Amino acid sequence: MKITFKLNGKTVQVEAPSDASLLWTLRERLELTGTKFGCGAALCGACTVHLDGIPTRACITPLSMVSRRSVTTIEGLSEDQSHPLQKAWVEAQVPQCGYCQSGQIMQAAALLENTKNPSREQIVAYMNGVICRCGTYTRIIKAIEMAAKER
Amino acid sequence: MKALSHTRQALSRRQFLTAAGGITFVITASSLVPRSLFGESPDQPVSGEDKSINAWVHISPDGKITIYNPAAEMGQGSMTALPVLVAEEMDADWSMVQIEYSPIEPSVYGAGGRRGGGRMMTVGSWAVSGYFDNLRHAGAQVRYVLLANAAEKWEVPVESLTTEPGVVVHEASGKRMTYGEIASFARIPDEIPEIPMEKMKSPDRFRLIGKVMPRYDIPAKTDGSAQFAMDVVLPDMVYGVIARAPVNGARPELLNEQDLRKMPGVVDVVLLEYGVGIVTESIETAFSAQNKIQINWTGSPKAEGHNSEADLETYPGLLDRREGRFNRIAENGDAEDGLNTAARTYTFDYRNDYVYHAQMEPLNAVVALSPDGQSADVWAGTQAPDGARSAAARALGLDRSRVNFHPCYLGGGFGRRSMSDYVEEAAILAKAVKKPLKLIWTREDDVQYGAFRPMSLQRMQAGVDQSGNLTAWKHQIVGTGGGLLASGAENPYYTIPNLRIEVLNVDHGVRTKHWRAVGHGPNKYAIEAFIDEIALGEGRDPYAFRRELMKNSPRALKVLDKVAKMSDWDARPREGRARGMAFAERSGSLAGGVCEISVDRESGQIRVHHFWVAIDGGTIVQPDNARAQTEGCIVMGLSSVLTERITFVDGKVQQSNFNDYEILRIADAPESIEVEFIPSTEDPAGLGEAGLPVVGGAVANAFRALTGKRLLHMPFTPDRVLEVLNG
Structure with a gap:
């Protein structure tokens, strides 16, 4: 099938098998590998992207579902690591292995779009679907608070 | 700051040495007789079979310093900490430092004492303690060479010189020369003395050790550019998955090979001792084919009788x-x-x-055999690169020197990635289909065939x-x-x-x-x-x-x-x-x-x-x-x-x-x-x-x-x- 959608602000057209998922299309067909495969079942959040601004687990999203819609991945969050969350992530030295962090940042970005100054409780509730095995949670909270302040 | 190795366009180390000029410190550990790589073929000493080489630092005439990191980076940060040890003793300007993975050569880049040469495994929290003496000493020797060259150039006694980060200083005359300038003319002397402990920096003079500084790998981990093996995409690459024994030690008898082979997008079906591999054109096909594999598991493996709750009692x-x-x-x-x-x-x-380890990046590896089948490239995140390379080489029937190993960031290790099973599997499937192949464990595979x-x-x-x-x-x-x-x-x-x-x-x-x-x-x-x-x-x-x-x-x-x-x-x-x-x-x-x-x-x-x-x-x-x-x-x-x-x-x-x-x-x-x-x-x-x-x-x-x-x-x-x- 041929699917056209907006990816990080640009219109793309991709040829893919009918069972193609958004995750593997992003990663293998479009070579945007910042979005990660962690569980394949929307349990870990490593594959979080924005679909029309809504944080969405790409691993369970069929490619056909994004036709004519808008997808933003970690690569599209900023051109130059300048998103307040990316800056805060460096400032707070959040990542360890780093594998989950695209998902963490994309989930957090959606939070800050809707909630200018989230409380700690709001942050925790919103971020609970994204697992970090290295245990960077306390720094994630700190970085989101820092980014919210900067915005 | 981004290392070359962060991105898919990374130059191989050999290309890098050819392109970069400047000097690489190649110090033979046995006699401490150094050789300059400058102007020589970079192929021979660094990653070859020469067992007596120690090479940690490359300085370019533009002042850029490359330090080779021998440890896996799985989130523990030793990719930054180890080069800090070298940079500290050589008094490098950290902002000029870039970090590259070292070649996989344990006799050169292994841990252990001042001379190193031990195992090249990132396990047991040993990286910093295991390399502490070795890398500080290497850094001190680099500094010695820089000082000796400046002394010769200025015709002053070497004792009259000091360093500031990245600069040799002659206080009496006020002359200063950057490390990059020195690299443009430096000769490595015939003998680099062993630097005695008392000539190494005392802790009160540390500029980098013990200071809060950002980790080198973190920026690339905020924009999706950090490269894990899972992220390697090659032209004409196919995908492999394996249905492994649900009971450890059971043997597979595949019941529907012909049906599987007829599935659109299936490239090959590969029988393994403990499972059945499927190679496909797309990942989605791989996952759906994996679900359709019908296997009769045979044998009476020991694990079959294991009921953990009852056995614990x-x-x-x-x-x-x-x-x-x-x-x-x-x-x-x-x-x-x-x-x-x-x-x-x-x-x-x-x-x-x-x-269970539950490292966030499920196990995976990428193997590409050369068209003539005489060499291969392997990408993997591993705590044991030497073991992983050997495992791949064995599976491919190649000498390990014919396997070009590309270490990647590890999406978590925690001990699981000190095993090389997943690298070996990728090699087996790649050999069968003679195409570049990415092997992926699903999360279910990773849990159920865990260790x-x-x-x-x-x-x-x-x-x-x-x-x-x-x-x-x-x-x-x-x-x-x-x-x-x-x-x-x-x-x-x-x-x-x-x-x-x-x-x-x-x-x-x-x-x-x-x-x-x-x-x-x-x-x-x-x-x-x-x-x-x-x-x-x-x-x-x-x-x-x-x-x-x-x-x-x-x-x-x-x-x-x-x-x-x-x-x-x-x-x-x-x-x-x-x-x-x-x-x-x-x-x-x-x-x-x-x-x-x-x-x-x-x-x-x-x-x-x-x-x-x-x-x-x-x-x-x-x-x-x-x-x-x-x-x-x-x-x-x-x-x-x-x-x-x-x-x-x-x-x-x-x-x-x-x-x-x-x-x-x-x-x-x-x-x-x-x-x-x-x-x-x-x-x-x-x-x-x-x-x-x-x-x-x-x-x-x-x-x-x-x-x-x-x-x-x-x-x-x-x-x-x-x-x-x-x-």
């Missing part, structure tokens, strides 16, 4: 009857006599279930004299996992006159493996929970009781006193909360931990509010990263202590993904984790695991203090907590 009987071969790992005085003559004795059994931290039971027995002094100690460990069981059973920091520690290994035929801190997790839980038990039984404060046991261990006492102070141990926590303390050593580091918890008596959920950790890890090379590692240890430790549990029924793993193997989420992380390091100028110890072993004991002890009840089985799941509370 046979362990006490094995101890009662003293059945099997006990391996004595420590003996001091006469523990039996000590127990027999004690005024009072204590006995408790502590249990723990299997746990787990062993299930075990610890029988603790102790005797005290009339005054309540601990006089006898017997610790027996039963479990499956051989040598993994004993780690952390000893505690040389407690003085106990009569002591025996022994291990009984029971082989259930399942796969076990090092898991962050190895046996220290279960063993320290049992030891520290038991210490509290004795203290409370003798009417003593657990802190005071531990202090007494540590009377001959000033270093341990300092750590314990520090964490007591940090947590304000003597203060009463607020209503509904209690605190617990534990102490543990791991990889040479000493850790004291205190946590504050509450319990929801309706749900049985333990909530850990605060954690305080004091660590003596010797010289702390990267303080903020050391703190991050400790925070991670507490969170991962809590996850294993509160929720994680693999069970077997008839040899089959019962869990499959994060829905039934839950790991700690952000809502359950402590509100605060406070970490302090004891100031020290001793050599560094390991910090990647040091915080983890205190968690089980601290939580169990806090629970005991809060409820008066005992948690004797990890993990402390809500159902177990309720059972204890209502029991």
Whole structure:
């Protein structure tokens, strides 16, 4: 099938098998590998992207579902690591292995779009679907608070 | 700042050397006769078979300094910490440093002492401690060469020169020359002297070691550009998945090979000893084909009879009857006599279930055989690059020198990626189809064909004299996992006159493996929970009781006193909360931990509010990263202590993904984790695991203090907590 959608602000057209998922299309067909495969079942959040601004687990999203819609991945969050969350992530030295962090940042970005100054409780509730095995949670909270302040 | 190796367009190391010019320090370890790489073919010395080469630094005429990192970067930060050691002694300007993976050549880049040449494995929190002398010395030798060249150029005695970061300075004349300028004309002298310890920097002159500085790999981990093996995409690449034996050791008899081969997009079906591989054109096809594989599993593997819950309950009987071969790992005085003559004795059994690594990046590797089949490229995130390369070479039927290995970032390791099974599998499938291939384990594969931290039971027995002094100690460990069981059973920091520690290994035929801190997790839980038990039984404060046991261990006492102070141990926590303390050593580091918890008596959920950790890890090379590692240890430790549990029924793993193997989420992380390091100028110890072993004991002890009840089985799941509370 041929699917056209907006990816990080640009219109793309991709040829893919009918069972193609958004995750593997992003990663293998479009070579945007910042979005990660962690569980394949929307349990870990490593594959979080924005679909029309809504944080969405790409691993369970069929490619056909994004036709004519808008997808933003970690690569599209900023051109130059300048998103307040990316800056805060460096400032707070959040990542360890780093594998989950695209998902963490994309989930957090959606939070800050809707909630200018989230409380700690709001942050925790919103971020609970994204697992970090290295245990960077306390720094994630700190970085989101820092980014919210900067915005 | 971005390393070349961060991106897919990374130049190979050989290309880099050809392109870059400048000088690379190639120092033969045997005779310390250096050779300059400048102007020579870069092919020959650095990654070839020459066993006596030591090459850590390349300086370009533009001042850029490349330092070669020999360790895996799996989140523990040694990719930054190791080059810091070199840069410190050579007095490099850190902003000019870029970091590249070193070639995989253990004789050159292995750890161990001043000369190195040991194993090239990133395990056991050894990276910084294992390379400390070697890399500082290499840095000091580079600085010596730079000074000698400047001295010759200026015709002044080398003793009259000093360095500032990246610059050689002649104070008398005010002349200055950057390292890059020197690199443009430098000759490496025929002999580089060994730099004596007293000529190395004293800690008060450190500019980088012990300073808070950002990790090198972090920026690329905020924009998706950090490259994991999973991210390698090659032209015409195909995908491999494998259906592996649900019971370890079972043999597959494939029932529907022809049907599978007829599926659109299926490239090949490959029979393995323990599974069936499918190679496909797309990943989606690979996953759906994997689900359609029909296999009759044959053989009567040992694991088939393994029912973990029932088998764990046979362990006490094995101890009662003293059945099997006990391996004595420590003996001091006469523990039996000590127990027999004690005024009072204590006995408790502590249990723990299997746990799974759950590194966030499922296992995977990419292998591309050259068109003539005579060489191959391999991409993998591995803690054991040398072993992984050899495994791939064996599977491909190539000499390992024909395998070009590309280390990638690891999306978590925790011990699982010190095995090379997934790299070997990728090589087998790639060889079969003669196409570039990416092998992916699904999360379900990763869980169900995991290699787990062993299930075990610890029988603790102790005797005290009339005054309540601990006089006898017997610790027996039963479990499956051989040598993994004993780690952390000893505690040389407690003085106990009569002591025996022994291990009984029971082989259930399942796969076990090092898991962050190895046996220290279960063993320290049992030891520290038991210490509290004795203290409370003798009417003593657990802190005071531990202090007494540590009377001959000033270093341990300092750590314990520090964490007591940090947590304000003597203060009463607020209503509904209690605190617990534990102490543990791991990889040479000493850790004291205190946590504050509450319990929801309706749900049985333990909530850990605060954690305080004091660590003596010797010289702390990267303080903020050391703190991050400790925070991670507490969170991962809590996850294993509160929720994680693999069970077997008839040899089959019962869990499959994060829905039934839950790991700690952000809502359950402590509100605060406070970490302090004891100031020290001793050599560094390991910090990647040091915080983890205190968690089980601290939580169990806090629970005991809060409820008066005992948690004797990890993990402390809500159902177990309720059972204890209502029991």
